[in-house]
Amino acid sequence: MTLQDTRTAVVTGASSGIGAAIAVAFGRLGWRVAVGGRRLERLEAVARQVEEAGGKAVAFGCDVAEPAEIHAFFEAAETQLGPVEVAVANAGGSVPLLLHEISVLDLERELRTNLLHPLVLARRAVPSMRERGRGDLVFISSESAVRPRPFQVGYTAAKKGIEGAAQALRMELEGTGVRATVVRPGPTLSDFARDWPPSLVRRALAAWKDWGVQRHLGFMPPEATARAVVCAVTAPPGTRMDLIEVMPEGPKEVRIS
Numbered sequence: 001m002t003l004q005d006t007r008t009a010v011v012t013g014a015s016s017g018i019g020a021a022i023a024v025a026f027g028r029l030g031w032r033v034a035v036g037g038r039r040l041e042r043l044e045a046v047a048r049q050v051e052e053a054g055g056k057a058v059a060f061g062c063d064v065a066e067p068a069e070i071h072a073f074f075e076a077a078e079t080q081l082g083p084v085e086v087a088v089a090n091a092g093g094s095v096p097l098l099l100h101e102i103s104v105l106d107l108e109r110e111l112r113t114n115l116l117h118p119l120v121l122a123r124r125a126v127p128s129m130r131e132r133g134r135g136d137l138v139f140i141s142s143e144s145a146v147r148p149r150p151f152q153v154g155y156t157a158a159k160k161g162i163e164g165a166a167q168a169l170r171m172e173l174e175g176t177g178v179r180a181t182v183v184r185p186g187p188t189l190s191d192f193a194r195d196w197p198p199s200l201v202r203r204a205l206a207a208w209k210d211w212g213v214q215r216h217l218g219f220m221p222p223e224a225t226a227r228a229v230v231c232a233v234t235a236p237p238g239t240r241m242d243l244i245e246v247m248p249e250g251p252k253e254v255r256i257s
C-alpha cells in the first residue's frame with residue numbers, strides 16, 4: 001500500500017449495521033475514517049473497531065436530518081483527518097405506517113434523513129473532490145427503490161429519488177474523476193427496524209407477503225453491502241461502478257419443473 005492509497009472517508013449512520021461494517025472495512029484498508037450518527041457511544045465503539053482493523057478513526061455526533069450538522073461533521077472530519085476523498089451517505093431509516101397515518105412532521109423528517117441528507121453531503125464533498133480530480137460519493141439506497149412496499153411510501157420516494165439524483169449527478173461529474181455509486185441492498189440484519197412496535201411489524205410483514213415483495217425471510221449480514229462499497233471505491237481510476245445491487249440468497253432451493 002502506498003501513501004496515496006491511504007484515503008480519508010466519511011460515513012454517516014456508522015453507529016450500527018451497514019455503516020459500521022463499511023467503516024470497519026475501510027479500517028482494514030488502513031484508511032482514515034470519520035464516523036457520524038446520533039448514538040455517540042456506539043460510534044466510539046465502532047471507531048475503536050476501525051482502529052483495531054488497522055485504520056484511524058474519529059467519531060462525531062451528527063443528526064443528518066439537520067444540514068448544518070452534516071456540514072459540521074464534514075468540516076470536523078477534514079480538520080482532523082485531511083481532505084475527504086470518499087463520502088458515504090448511509091444513514092437512513094423508516095417508520096412503518098400508511099401514508100395517511102404518518103404525521104407531516106415525521107414524513108418531513110423521513111425525507112430529510114433519507115433524501116436531503118445524501119444530497120447535502122454530496123454537495124459539500126464535490127468541490128474539493130473536483131479540485132483534486134479524484135473522489136467517491138456512495139449512496140446507500142434500498143431494494144425499495146425498485147420493489148416498493150406499502151408502509152414505506154416516504155422511504156420509497158426518498159430511495160427512488162436518490163437513485164435518480166445520482167444518475168443526474170454522474171452527468172455533472174463526467175470527466176472530473178469524481179464517481180457517484182449507488183449501492184442498493186436488500187434485506188439486511190441490522191438495527192434498522194429496532195424501534196418498530198411488534199404489532200406494526202406483523203401488519204407490514206403480512207402486507208409485504210401479500211404483495212410478493214417479501215418472498216422469504218432471508219437476510220444478509222451488513223458486511224455483504226460493505227464488500228460492495230469497498231469494491232466500488234477501490235475500482236481503478238478511469239473506471240466506475242454506477243450501481244451495485246446486493247441481495248440475500250433465498251433459504252431454500254426453488255425447483256421449477
Ligand SMILES: NC(=O)c1ccc[n+]([C@@H]2O[C@H](COP(=O)([O-])OP(=O)(O)OC[C@H]3O[C@@H](n4cnc5c(N)ncnc54)[C@H](OP(=O)(O)O)[C@@H]3O)[C@@H](O)[C@H]2O)c1
Binds near residue numbers: 015019040186
Ligand atoms: N436493513 C435493511 O434491510 C436495509 C435494506 C436496504 C437498505 N438499507 C439502508 O441501509 C442503510 C443503513 O441501514 P441499516 O440496515 O444498517 O440500519 P441501522 O443499523 O439502523 O443503521 C442506520 C444508521 O443510520 C443512522 N441514522 C438514522 N437516522 C439518523 C439521523 N437522523 N442522523 C444520523 N444518523 C442517523 C443510525 O445511527 P443513530 O441511530 O446513531 O443516529 C444508524 O447508524 C440505510 O440507508 C437503510 O435505508 C437497509
